[in-house]
Amino acid sequence: MSNTPDKIKRYYKFIHFMLKYWNSDLFRQTTSAAIDEGLAEEDDEHHFDQTPEELVEDLKAMGPTYIKLGQLLSTRPDLLPDEYLKALANLQDNVSPVPFEEVKNIIEEELGTKISKAFNLFDEKPIASASIGQVHHAELHSGKPVAVKVQRPGIRKQFMQDLETLDEMTQLAVKHLEKAKTYAIDEVFAELRRILINELDYFKEAQNLKTLKQNLQRYEHLIIPAPVDDYSSSRVLTMEFVSGKKITSLSPLRQMENDFSELVEELVEAYLQQIINDGFAHADPHPGNIKFTDDNRIALIDLGMVARFTPQLQENLIELLLAISQSNGEKTAHILLKMSEMSEESQPKAFAKTVSDVIMESENSRAKDLQTGRILIQLNRLALNTHIKLPVEINILGKILLNLDQIVAILNPEFDLRAAIQRNVHEIMRKKMLSELKPENFFSTLIESKHFLEKMPERMNRISENLANNEMKIKIDAIDEKRVTDGFQKVANRITLGLIIAAMIIGASMLMQIPSDFTIFGYPGLAMLFFILAAVGAIVLSYVIVFRDENLNNKN
Structure with a gap:
């Protein structure tokens, strides 16, 4: 390369x-x-x-x-x-901005037209300059103000x-x-690789903007700028221009003159919907990506980084957020352990105990204490210390909530984020369940039920017939029955042979006391025969055990 x-x-x-x-x-x-x-x-x-x-x-x-x-x-x-x-x-x-001539060349190369034909006005000085690209204010020939994000030359390489x-x-x-x-x-x-490759493709960011705008369209205080497809490419992204300031630059006077509780409530609800209902969330809501408009609305202006949550993960996150908001440490630990990967070194009991302590200590915290996101960050650290691997989505959720905490604390320091989570999670769950009751969501279930009912009579008749003919069999793969019975038989045979050999030795020793005309090596012959037979039998049994035993020769 x-x-x-x-x-x-x-x-x-x-x-x-x-x-x-x-x-x-x-x-x-x-x-x-x-x-x-x-x-x-x-x-x-x-x-x-x-x-x-x-x-x-x-x-x-x-x-x-x-x-x-x-x-x-x-x-x-x-x-x-x-x-x-x-x-x-x-x-x-x-970083230092790219010279306008280079910006102009990139736009004309990507859009296939002169910059003057594409835009009525185009400010040469960028309004923001970052490592991947820079943003210019422009105006379409229709008079619509737009923001044009242009990727730096050579940055992809x-x-x-x-x-x-x-x-x-x-x-x-x-x-x-x-x-x-x-x-x-x-x-x-x-x-990192996944995030960077996605951020380098402005087509994906344009699609992210469309998706989020559609998902959050009912929130009137939230703005997601729509992309302008005809003036966008993989290296140029043109979108609606949103006028505003960074939310961190909100003046104390403006904070005192306005009640932002309704705005904060809507913002929290919108993010919870993204996480636990849509499974598609703006993953980087740091103050640099959030604008506060003159009419007291919030704009999410950068969607290069998004998070996706599977349906199963969404259900786990619902339970997790509710457990944390209710200060239920035991349930929080149980949910996290259910989502985690374990190893031989894992210490689930120690983890559960520490998690309970952390959740209990954080009870009654308000937005100004920045607790919600920080708790998840702390739980990640506890998991590592006890050799428990949490899903990477927990890290992402922690970052989202940590940034959300900062925004909420600026707008309404006394806002009870935990109570808001409880209210909104229950409401979102209710709406989610209602949406799943739509007829189209029952089609797959109906088809499976149809197949089940069609096969039910045949299967019941087969089971009844087998029971009547005493042909019902249940096969359990967990135990090899033949191998077990063979093993027991082998043990029984060896015990029996061992008892016979012992009896022969005892009988031989008793016969030694009885005089006899038949002798071998000067000892009573019958006693010596029993002793020799016992010795041969013991040697053969020992040889079979040591050299012919299947379990010793073929260890599984």
């Missing part, structure tokens, strides 16, 4: 970065947590060799792929302390080269380093 000098440079850059942090106090502390040595109380205020800010800057210097890796690591509480997770969660990849390097180094590490297996860095990389 790339020439040797470039490959060497990438390896050198990666190895230099890893050596710096591999030997650092930060990595040693993280390792101790991962291998269940626990964290000392003083670690809460520990000062590591590298500060969170230094780690962020080092990742920025490594390039866009590693910036995305840092953002992904913010969902892995098992790898880094809380202050580093927070720094990585807020990691923004603001750079990402694929970095991913190639990471893939090779990850496979090497997992193969030879136990700590790499403990951290499951191959899974971290696989998730």
Whole structure:
């Protein structure tokens, strides 16, 4: 994929970065947590060799792929302390903008027309510039304002080269380093690869925008910009322009003058619907991807990263969120264990006990305490410490709720998020059950029922006939009956032969006391015959046991 000098440079850059942090106090502390040595109380205020800010800057210097890796690591509480997770969660990849001439060339190449023919107005200065692309404000000839996201030149090639390097180094590490297996860095990389490849394809982001807009169309306070298909491609995404500011820049005066409780309620309900009903969620609602409009509405403007939840997982997440919102630690632990993968080293009892303690301690927390998402992050860390593997979707859900906590805390610090979860989960479940009662959802069930009823008389007649003729047989594959009975017979035969040999020896010893004219080697002949026969029998039995026994020769 790339020439040797470039490959060497990438390896050198990666190895230099890893050596710096591999030997650092930060990595040693993280390792101790991962291998269940626990964290000392003083670690809460520990000062590591590298500060969170230094780690962020080092990742920025490594390039866009590693910036995305840092953002992904913010969902892995098992790898880094809380202050580093927070720094990585807020990691923004603001970089120098691409010159307008290059942007113009990309747009014209992708859309197949002059930029002046595609747009009535096009601002040369970008309104946002990130590692993968930058966004320009423009206006269609119809007068409709749009935002145009343009992918950086050569970024796809750079990402694929970095991913190639990471893939090779990850496979090497997992193969030879136990700590790499403990951290499951191959899974971290696989998730990074999937996210990056999806983000590099603006067609997929356009489809994500359409899907989410359709799913959330009934929420009047939420805005999802619609893509403009005729002016979009895999490297150019044109969508409706939404005017607003970052939600973190909301002024205290505006907070005091407005009651955002209804808006917050709608936002929470919308995200719960995405997670437990639609199975399709905006996975990265950090403040940089959320705009607050002048008319007090919320816009989700970046859907490069989405999460998908299977129907079975949705049911588990419903139970999990309800258990957490009800401060039911025992039920929370039970649901998590049901969703998890276990190994011989797993400690489910210790995990369940600690989970119960965490849930009980977090009772009565409000939005300003940022508890809901943080609890899931903490539960992930507890799972690792007890060698229990939670689904990766729990990490994603933790990140979603952690970001949601921050937004809710800004808009309404006293908002009771747990009560809102209970209210909305019950309502969403009710609507979901009603939607599943539609006639079209019964077709498959009706067809299966039809086949069952058609076959029922024939099967019942066959069973009745077999019972009447005493031909009913039940076959159990768990035990090989013939092998068991053969084994018992073999044991019984050997015990019987052993008793005969013992009796012959005892009889021979008793006959030794009776004088006889028939002698062998000067001893009574009959006694010696019994003794010789017993000895031969013992030797044969020993030979069969040692050399001919099937269980010894063919160990299963």
